Amino acid sequence: MKIAYVTSSLEGSGGPLPIPAVTRVLRNAGAHVEVFALTRRDGRALPPMLADGLQVHVREGGNRDHWAAYRWLDREIATYKPDLIWTSVARASLIGLLLGKKYSVPVVCWQHNATLKWTRLLPFYVLRKRPVMWIGDSDMVTKITAERFGVPPERMASWPLFSVNPDAPQARPWQPGQTLRLGCLGRLHTQKGYELLIEALVQLKQRGFKSSTPFEIQIAGDGREREALTAALQRSGITEVHLIGFVDRPQDFLAGLHLYLQPSRVEGFCIAVHEAMQASLPVIASAVGQIPYSLEHKRSGWLLPPGDVEALANALAEALSHPERLAAMGQAARARVLPLYSADTFKRAGESILExxxxxxxxAD
Known part of the structure; x- marks a missing residue:
């Protein structure tokens, strides 16, 4: 069984980064898998793929040259002759569906986001009956995909894109006299809601709120919103927030925090939140994507309505006023996430789809 795993890019984000783990399940089940990337972008997902023994084909093109991407993948599929095309992220899925039709090859489509732009939603709707299987990367995305495209149960599956590492570095409890360290992990994009975090801090400042302990917030990631966020911080006068850029050891970064923040407007699975919980961190997060299925409000963190600056400010005020409570909440977060997303659960989800x-x-068997 030959599988062509088609991804839109090799950027260091939630779609490409789990590919080694996903394809390892497929390969262990007897499939020969090769990866086809329509563009490189930052390329940060490539080294883990190569380290895992994957053969990766990369097109040296951009994000909007769709016809060129189609022609490149057309040639690759004609040469590789897969038994199954497995696609990840919208651009790859749409092109993969068209080529699956051309070569009479069945196509499996990941869905990673609960929201789609109309320029993607419309063609997906037109092609909605083409995939032999739709896969949501979370319970929320699975539910929305089934409802949005009228997918029958036999063609819908859920495979949460996270497998816990019980040996991951652990955060140390805050101690009196320490600076309280808060952090975010992810690309600098409007979907992540970092400007909402700045607005919440401004609101606390306007209220006259005084933290019971010194604190700092580190936002780890790169992206097109860096200049806008830098300007917003300068205008606000907020000095506790630092844009530290991409970190190549995210689990070590998380282990250096006392509290994790995820003020996103939209998410799919949101691996970063689950890695934070794995590291025994409490989380302040918007109730989007898989997050409300995993995070327990006021037990392992705070769940907030997306886009609600006042609710975010209130949660920050509560956490900053009682830092001594955070370690226990972090332990509750870890206890929650370990059984939900064990390595065996991850493996069985993938094997079930193949079965x-x-x-x-x-x-074929």
Whole structure:
């Protein structure tokens, strides 16, 4: 069984980074898998793929040259002759569906986000019956995809894109006299809501709020919003927030915090939140994507309505006023996430999809 795993890019984000773990399940089940990337972008997802023994084909093109990307993948598919095309992220999925039709090859499509721009939503709707299987990367995305495209249960699956590492570095409890360290991890994009965090801090300042302990917030990531966020920080006069850029050891970064922040407007699974919980960190997060299925409000963190600056300010005020409570909440977060996303659960989810495809005659035994 030959699988062409098609991804839109090799950037260091939640779609490409889990590819080694996903394809390892497929390979251990007997599949030969090669990865085809429509563009490199920052390329940060490539080294882990190569380290895992994957053969990766990379097109040296951009993000908007769709016809050129189609022609490149057309040639690659014609040469590789896969039994199954497995796509990840919208651009790759749309092109993969078209080529699956051309070569009479079944196509499996990941969905990673609960929201889609109309320029992607419309073609997906037109092609909605083409995939032999839709896969949501979270319970929320699975539910929305099934409802949005009218996907019957036999063609819908859920495979949460996270497998806990019980040996991951652990955060140390805050001690009196220490600076309280808060952090965010992810690309600098409007979807992540970092400007909402700045607005919440401004609101606390306007209220006359005084933290019970000195604190700092580190935002780890790169992206097109860096200049806008830098300007917003300068205008606000907020000095506690630092844009530290991309970190190549995210688990070590998380282990150096006392509290994790995720004020996103939209998410799919949101691996960063789950890695923070794995590291025994409490989390302040918007109730989007998979987050409300994993995070327990006022037990392992704070769940907030997306875009609600006042609620974010209130949660920050509570956390900053009682830093001695954070370690216990972090332990509750870890206890919650370990059984939900064990390595065995991750493996069985992928194997179940392959078994369902075989049972329907899509794949040979």
């Amino acid at each position: 369902r495809l075989r049972a329907r005659g899509v794949l």
